[in-house]
Amino acid sequence: MPIIIPTLDFAALIPILAIITTGLVVLLLDIYVEDKAVLGYVSLIGLLATAIACFGLLTQTVAPTFQNMLVSDGYSLVLDLIFVVTATLSIMIALSYLPARDMQSGEYYALLLFATSGMMLMGAATDLIVVFLGLEIMSIALYVLAAFNRRQLGSGEAGLKYFVLGAFASAFFLYGVALTYGATGSTNLQTIAMWFSANPAYAHNPIAMVGLALLLIGFAFKIAAVPFQWWTPDVYHGAPTSVTAFMSVGAKAAGFAALVRLLLVSFGAIPDWRWVISWLAVLTMTGGNIVALAQKDVKRMLAYSSIAHAGYILVGVVPGTPDGVKGILFYLMSYAFMNIGAFAVIALLEQRDQIGSSIESYMGLSSRKPLLALMMLFFMFSLTGIPPFIGFWGKWYVFWAAVKGGASWLAIVGMINSVISAFYYLSVVVQMYMRSPTEPSELEFAPLSLPVTLTIALAGAVTLLLGLWPTPLIKLTALGIFG
Amino acid sequence: MSFPILSLLIFFPILGGIALLGIGKENVKGIKIMAFIVSIFELLFSLPLWFSFDKTTYQMQFVERHSWISLFNIEYYLGIDGISILFVLLSALITILCVLVSWNSIEKKVKEFFVSLLLLEGAMIGVFCALDFFLFYIFWEAMLIPMFLLIGVWGGPNRIYAATKFFLYTLVGSLLMLVGIITLYIQGGNTFDILALAGQHYPVKLQLMLFWAFFAAFAVKVPMWPVHTWLPDAHTEAPAAGSVVLAGILIKMGAYGFLRFSMPILPEATSAMMMPMLVLSLIGIVYGGIICLAQTDLKRLIAYSSVSHMGFVTLGIFALNTQSVEGGILQMINHGVVTGALFLGIGMVYERTHTRKISDYGGLATNMPVFASFFLLFTLASVGLPGTNGFIGELLILLGSFLTKPWVALIAASGLIIGAWYMLWLYQRIFFNPVNSRWNGIKELDAREIATFLPMVILIFWIGLYPNSMLEYMHVSVAHLLEQVTGNTAGIPSGVEVAVDTAVKATSHLPQVSH
Structure with missing residues (x-):
């Protein structure tokens, strides 16, 4: 029997390899370099190189490779760019946030890069096993990052909670993989689809259905969809703000990356999942928003609101059309800018022991730091989905895809939820602009540190400018098609 | 390509507002003067519209059209016709008065105030000029942000409640409209071009759904009963300039939306929904008037009177004949002028007394005779005294609605009596x-304040004595609009044709021949 050597096209791995290499370099340099901030800048250079590589690859398609385990298509590359943006902005926050809390260290940046590589793997995977590998690479790094502020009880709690529940979800996912394999005889996304189309009579066999349900539970946990969201507020609230910013966008995007490919490629012929996702979307939007209404802490409020945003994105999954996929990519990219921007403001204001994230501490911010308040106003209105900010276009895109795909009612539920969300986003603006400042002595601001200020300025500028002129991002996400 | 005058009108105040940011915070005087200059130039720039407007065509004029977001076929498409031109001009005028009335009354965050005001002006003019439904929506929503800040930052004691309520009410309506827009886009051949959307035929059921989706946005803005409750709060708490913009321009946008979108795009639904709309308008007229009688707060009273007056406007629009629609549009301008002037006056007197309670006042005519004369004129214009602009608008509306449904005009006329009652009282x-x-030493109006009133006084008499100078701008456009509404109703029996038929007969001076 001849030995077939599988095609190994490393071009498909370039972005992932670039990130992992950067991570390893950071780890190595960590031994020699005293000033750990340098490592952050090294990471940024690596991310920049990765971004360039992604842009270079965008025009060429690489066929599925590594025994059909991986693909480098428009979809995975646009996602890679989303992850790169997320990681870049979070590292810039961390460069200011970590030294202010004596948390500066080399492994922070290495872990963050490894998590990013896991996310990229999830976006490129065409096999459930590889999805699982990516999921674990990402999650394990994130568990550690969540607990990174070891002097603080809340951070440890966040890490442990995330770890225990995350492991539980991984088990669900793996069991789902096993059942799917049992039903269809393969873990490859394409082969699963072929099996379903070859055996339409077995399309609804219970093993495959239970397998899909378990897979969905695993993903629902990662993207923090209701009713699998219980871990989210505590983890997001307890973790260091720079980490929260990263995982609220990155982990969510990675979860969606694999979920969308799985549903559309493997289960595209079996539309039963549509109503499940529909109801998941309704529950997630509504649940996240209603609980967010009651929050008195801005960081926690954003944690719940990020649940709601997962719901809006799920609306884009329901139609299962290329429009929906592009809408999701657009939404994720815009969400990366506006949400991380908002977290950057929190990181800047946050005092030690998290005094600064309560909503009262935003009172009168516009008098003390007018530009900072203006940027926060941009982010809040953008998250609400008010033009001319980028968040509006994200919502528009997914709701448009839903209406076009025949799910108008979901779009209407989404709109109603936008109004609910307006209430708590507005309350931040109200505090900043319409209340008088508390005594200045009570809250002293740390001097504005350059990297986080840059992050806020960058995110704010993108939020506004791409809101006024969204065409570049629309064109980019239009490339996001399966190879 | 002709000079892009509409873009200039939209972006000049926006850029002016951004330029204001460059002035130092301490230089309060410089900020005010700069804002004043920007608003004056804006009015000057808008004058060519008035003079070079072609009144003989319903076609859009001063058109600018560029592709904006090609994936969704969204265009940057501007143009005005006889329906929108007056609102563009009014917006430019009212903003100047807002700058003037805010001269001394705004004490904190002066720079931010004028920046918001100018951004608001740009967005408002954008709303009236947009011919792409999506572009319209963007201006419509973007306007919310500066207005929210104007009420919430510089308003009265209960401002946060009022600002949030304003924002949420409007947002609910707008988002339902957005779903409607998407549906229309998909059904109407992937375009947002208002003129192209209007030329098509949609199933009646779809039209009705869309009508109510648009209604949600426009009726909240007008505001029509029963979604009017945000208005008294917003008016009461807003600073003087905010109230003037609200009364003068913002609430006109709802009625404008009916004229620009609901009627031409959904003609069958419009004629089918005529009765409910007329009834809602009547309730607004009478209910708003009666509530006015019970008010103890000066601004609240004028706010409820707006509900009543805007009831007349929507009544005129949905009575669907030439007189009533033209009367409705004219009455929008009139209401903008008169209620704007009333709010200006209240702003001035509030600056002196810091109370809005009616019972705190008394005998002010002795101390402020000039102010009292001005206010008397505005009061009389508000109740529709012949010779003032209010009379013309209300007369046209009553005449038009009488032709459609006599009993409607009868009930609406009772609103006039209530109006005279609460205003004179x-x-x-x-x-x-x-x-x-308490008000013995109170200061009489100064030159700046009189200058603020003068444009309004001129407009009141101008429209009151020579209404045709305004009406002639809209004749052709309104006729075309009604043709769009009634021309497409062939398959549906409705009162519209009858109404128009009667209208034609009634306006003709030839002896009637029986047929």
Whole structure:
């Protein structure tokens, strides 16, 4: 029997390899370099190189490779760019946030890069096993990052909670993989689809259905969809703000990356999942928003609101059309800018022991730091989905895809939820602009540190400018098609 | 390509507002002067519209059209016709008055105030010029942000509640409209071009759904009963300039939306929904008027009177004949001028007394005779005294609605009586009752304040004595609009044709021949 050597096209791995290499370099340099901030800048250079590589690859398609385990298509590359943006902005926050809390260290940046590589793997995977590998690479790094502020009880709690529940979800996912394999005889996304189309009579066999349900539970946990969201507020609230910013966008995007490919490629012929996702979307939007209404802490409020945003994105999954996929990519990219921007403001204001994230501490911010308040106003209105900010276009895109795909009612539920969300986003603006400042002595601001200020300025500028002129991002996400 | 005058009108105040940011915070005087100059130039720039507008065509004029977001076929498409031109001009004028009335009354965050005001002006003019439904929506929503800040930052004691309520009410309506827009886009051949959307035929059921989706946005803005409750709060708490913009321009946008979108795009639904709309308008007229009688707060009273007056406007629009629609549009301008002037006056007197309670006043005519004369004129214009602009608008509306449904005009006319009652009673309580000694040393109007009133006085008499100078701008456009509404109703029996038929007969001076 001849030995077939599988095609190994490393071009498909370039972005992932670039990130992992950067991570390893950071780890190595960590031994020699005293000033750990340098490592952050090294990471940024690596991310920049990765971004360039992604842009270079965008025009060429690489066929599925590594025994059909991986693909480098428009979809995975646009996602890679989303992850790169997320990681870049979070590292810039961390460069200011970590030294202010004596948390500066080399492994922070290495872990963050490894998590990013896991996310990229999830976006490129065409096999459930590889999805699982990516999921674990990402999650394990994130568990550690969540607990990174070891002097603080809340951070440890966040890490442990995330770890225990995350492991539980991984088990669900793996069991789902096993059942799917049992039903269809393969873990490859394409082969699963072929099996379903070859055996339409077995399309609804219970093993495959239970397998899909378990897979969905695993993903629902990662993207923090209701009713699998219980871990989210505590983890997001307890973790260091720079980490929260990263995982609220990155982990969510990675979860969606694999979920969308799985549903559309493997289960595209079996539309039963549509109503499940529909109801998941309704529950997630509504649940996240209603609980967010009651929050008195801005960081926690954003944690719940990020649940709601997962719901809006799920609306884009329901139609299962290329429009929906592009809408999701657009939404994720815009969400990366506006949400991380908002977290950057929190990181800047946050005092030690998290005094600064309560909503009262935003009172009168516009008098003390007018530009900072203006940027926060941009982010809040953008998250609400008010033009001319980028968040509006994200919502528009997914709701448009839903209406076009025949799910108008979901779009209407989404709109109603936008109004609910307006209430708590507005309350931040109200505090900043319409209340008088508390005594200045009570809250002293740390001097504005350059990297986080840059992050806020960058995110704010993108939020506004791409809101006024969204065409570049629309064109980019239009490339996001399966190879 | 002709000079892009509409873009200039939209972006000049926006850029002016951004330029204001460059002035130092301490230089309060410089900020005010700069804002004033920007608003004056804006009016000057808008004058060519008035003079070079072609009144003989319903076609859009001063058109600018560029592709904006090609994936969704969204265009940057501007143009005005006889329906929108007057609102563009009014917006430019009212903003100047807002700058003037805010001269001394705004004490904190002066720079931010004028920046918001100018951004608001740009967005408002954008709303009236947009011919792409999506572009319209963007201006419509973007306007919310500066207005929210104007009410919430510089408003009265209960401002946060009022600002949030304003924002949420409007947002609910707008988002339902957005779903409607998407549906229309998909059904109407992937375009947002308002003119192209209007030329098509949609299933009646779809039209009705879309009508109510648009209604949600426009009726909240007008505001029509029963979604009017945000208005009294917003008006009461807003600073003087905010109230003037609200009364003068913002609430006109709802009625404008009916004229620009609901009627031409959904003609069958419009004629089918005529009765419900007329009834809602009547409720607004009578209910708003009666509520006015019970008010103890000066601004709240004028706010409820807006509900009543805007009821007349929507009544005119949905009575669907030439007189009533033209009357409705004219009455929008009139209401903008008169209620704007009333709010300006209240702003001035509030600056001196810091109370809005009617019972705190009394005998002000003794201390402020000039102010009392101005206010009397505005009061009379508000109740529709012949010779003032209010008379013309209300007369046209009543005449038009009488032709459609006589009993409607009858009930609406009772609103006029209530209107005279609460306005004159208000005037009596403020200016004539025994002199309240608290206001003995009160300052009379200064030159700036008189200058603020003068444009309004001129407009009141101008429209009142020579209404045709305004009406001639809209004749052709309104005729075309009604043709769009009634021309497409062939398959549906409705009162519209009858109404128009009667209207034609009634306006003809030839002896009637029986057929």
